Amino acid sequence: MKGAGALVGLALAAIAAAHLFLPLGPVLALHRSDPATAELLLTQLRLPSTLLALGYGAVLGMSGAALQAVFANPLASPDITGGSSGAALGAVLAAYWFEVSGPIALAACGGAGALVALALLLTLAGRNAAGATLLLAGLAISLAAGAATSLVLALAPSPFAFYDSFEWLMGSLVDRSLPQAATALVPAAFCCLLLLARSRALDLMALGEDVLASLGYRPRRIAIEVVALSAIAVGACVSVCGAIGFVGLIAPYAGRLVTRGHPGRALLPSAAIGGALLLLADLAVRFGPAGRTIPVGVLTTVAGTPLFVWIVVRMRARVAA
Amino acid sequence: MTPVLDVRGASIPARLRSTALRLDAGELVAVIGPNGGGKTSLLRGCSGIDGSAESITVAGEDLRAASPARRSHLLGYLPASRDAVWPISVRDVVALGLAVPDARRVDALISSLELESLAGRAVDRLSTGERARVLLARVLAPNPMVLLLDEPLSNLDPYWVLRLLGLLRGIADGGVAVAVALHDIERMTAFDRALLVDGGEIRADLSPSAMLAGREFARAFRIERAAAGWRLSSPAGRRSSP
Numbered sequence: 001m002k003g004a005g006a007l008v009g010l011a012l013a014a015i016a017a018a019h020l021f022l023p024l025g026p027v028l029a030l031h032r033s034d035p036a037t038a039e040l041l042l043t044q045l046r047l048p049s050t051l052l053a054l055g056y057g058a059v060l061g062m063s064g065a066a067l068q069a070v071f072a073n074p075l076a077s078p079d080i081t082g083g084s085s086g087a088a089l090g091a092v093l094a095a096y097w098f099e100v101s102g103p104i105a106l107a108a109c110g111g112a113g114a115l116v117a118l119a120l121l122l123t124l125a126g127r128n129a130a131g132a133t134l135l136l137a138g139l140a141i142s143l144a145a146g147a148a149t150s151l152v153l154a155l156a157p158s159p160f161a162f163y164d165s166f167e168w169l170m171g172s173l174v175d176r177s178l179p180q181a182a183t184a185l186v187p188a189a190f191c192c193l194l195l196l197a198r199s200r201a202l203d204l205m206a207l208g209e210d211v212l213a214s215l216g217y218r219p220r221r222i223a224i225e226v227v228a229l230s231a232i233a234v235g236a237c238v239s240v241c242g243a244i245g246f247v248g249l250i251a252p253y254a255g256r257l258v259t260r261g262h263p264g265r266a267l268l269p270s271a272a273i274g275g276a277l278l279l280l281a282d283l284a285v286r287f288g289p290a291g292r293t294i295p296v297g298v299l300t301t302v303a304g305t306p307l308f309v310w311i312v313v314r315m316r317a318r319v320a321a
Numbered sequence: 322m323t324p325v326l327d328v329r330g331a332s333i334p335a336r337l338r339s340t341a342l343r344l345d346a347g348e349l350v351a352v353i354g355p356n357g358g359g360k361t362s363l364l365r366g367c368s369g370i371d372g373s374a375e376s377i378t379v380a381g382e383d384l385r386a387a388s389p390a391r392r393s394h395l396l397g398y399l400p401a402s403r404d405a406v407w408p409i410s411v412r413d414v415v416a417l418g419l420a421v422p423d424a425r426r427v428d429a430l431i432s433s434l435e436l437e438s439l440a441g442r443a444v445d446r447l448s449t450g451e452r453a454r455v456l457l458a459r460v461l462a463p464n465p466m467v468l469l470l471d472e473p474l475s476n477l478d479p480y481w482v483l484r485l486l487g488l489l490r491g492i493a494d495g496g497v498a499v500a501v502a503l504h505d506i507e508r509m510t511a512f513d514r515a516l517l518v519d520g521g522e523i524r525a526d527l528s529p530s531a532m533l534a535g536r537e538f539a540r541a542f543r544i545e546r547a548a549a550g551w552r553l554s555s556p557a558g559r560r561s562s563p
Contacts, residue, residue, distance in 0.1 A: 214398035261409035
């Protein structure tokens with residue numbers, strides 16, 4: 001088990017290094033002519049984006065796994081439940097209407113937006129909602145939050161609001177600074193540690209809430225804590241990088257394959273897989289057409305949709321069986 | 322003799338009136354009552370899952386002050402729900418009952434509930450009756466001193482009903498207090514004591530034979546003995562509707 005963990009850590013480090021250094025050609029060329037600028041490129045431009053890809057992916061994986069455990073539903077990821085769109089709405093509202101510009105304040109507004117969306121989901125669908133109910137309630141919330149975000153941008157005092165927020169809205173990790181990365185990742189890491197402390201309880205939740213309560217845990221409180229921690233972690237990342245879809249759905253699914261179905265034990269593997277996925281997706285986007293940047297969120301959504309459909313079909317098969 | 326389980330003033334708003342319950346070591350107790358009468362609420366209230374209680378002690382130890390690991394040794398609660406969402410293997414579900422991994426204990430339970438051929442299968446793909454046995458094995462795993470089991474016999478075929486009654490008798494003989502919510506009143510004769518729960522309170526606490534002959538039983542269930550089995554009781558004998 002320790003050996004496997006070390007191996008996964010090494011693989012993750014290798015992917016992160018690839019993300020940091022590739023494509024290598026321009027870096028080497030620059031290093032020959034101007035070593036100081038090359039160093040700056042790596043530490044000021046590439047490093048924040050590598051840290052964000054790793055950290056944001058890990059946050060999506062872990063919070064997705066925790067939300068799925070609490071809702072007892074493999075479709076309950078931060079994006080599909082409306083959490084990410086709520087965070088985007090919160091950040092846009094703060095930035096364009098209330099002229100909030102400090103990254104920490106923006107992150108707080110993102111977290112608040114996600115929290116409102118997830119709280120709405122809890123009241124709309126209930127925590128023990130059937131798969132379809134949860135999905136529909138989440139869909140309604142993300143559509144409403146998406147429309148509200150567009151409305152806020154359309155009516156914003158700045159006429160360029162739509163234009164300059166497009167790339168951010170689609171989910172992008174480029175051109176972020178180290179302080180920005182820290183704003184997103186420090187609170188997120190803190191929340192992830194608190195989520196990890198609940199992994200045994202989330203494993204036992206697989207036996208039902210009454211069993212969990214009979215062992216002295218408080219299922220309702222754990223659920224609220226998990227929802228709040230996930231919202232803060234995802235909200236902080238969204239406020240810096242925009243909403244990135246489907247990583248929070250795919251990573252926990254793969255994470256549970258590693259832990260043979262246990263939802264709580266899957267938190268850490270899901271985080272590792274989420275980090276790796278987002279690093280790879282962002283790396284792939286770099287090799288797109290020259291001169292154009294494809295937002296990484298577009299790629300994850302395009303790649304993730306087939307898996308989403310597959311999970312829905314599998315759930316339908318089980319209900320029918 | 323001091324009871325193993327001693328519950329005082331357990332109540333759940335709108336479901337369970339303030340109730341005291343004492344179970345002795347070695348007792349196999351049937352909890353019966355009409356639908357919605359409060360069998361599940363009684364078991365949940367006495368497990369400290371829902372509502373409030375003045376005190377719940379197991380062998381003199383405060384249940385609600387115990388750590389989760391300790392609590393699993395004091396009292397085991399089996400809910401009536403057989404739902405399983407995650408594709409966890411049968412062996413792993415049984416192991417979830419143990420705070421400290423113990424492969425031999427898991428093996429012993431798997432063999433006593435004849436789950437060997439299912440051990441590697443995902444629990445969400447089993448039949449309801451098979452899942453019932455797996456979930457029972459989970460609650461038995463930590464050897465709790467008190468077992469509160471909600472409908473452990475439903476969904477089981479006749480072989481397994483008899484096997485489980487024998488198994489529970491063996492566990493009770495080992496000094497465990499076992500309370501079982503039952504739907505099939507014909508099974509009551511296999512128990513030492515019967516509690517009739519109706520209207521959110523314990524209406525009668527008798528031996529099974531006295532219970533079957535008693536007026537409280539006929540009134541709560543609105544049935545009476547007939548030549549072959551049971552029939553609906555005559556309107557005069559039925560509880561007047563509120």
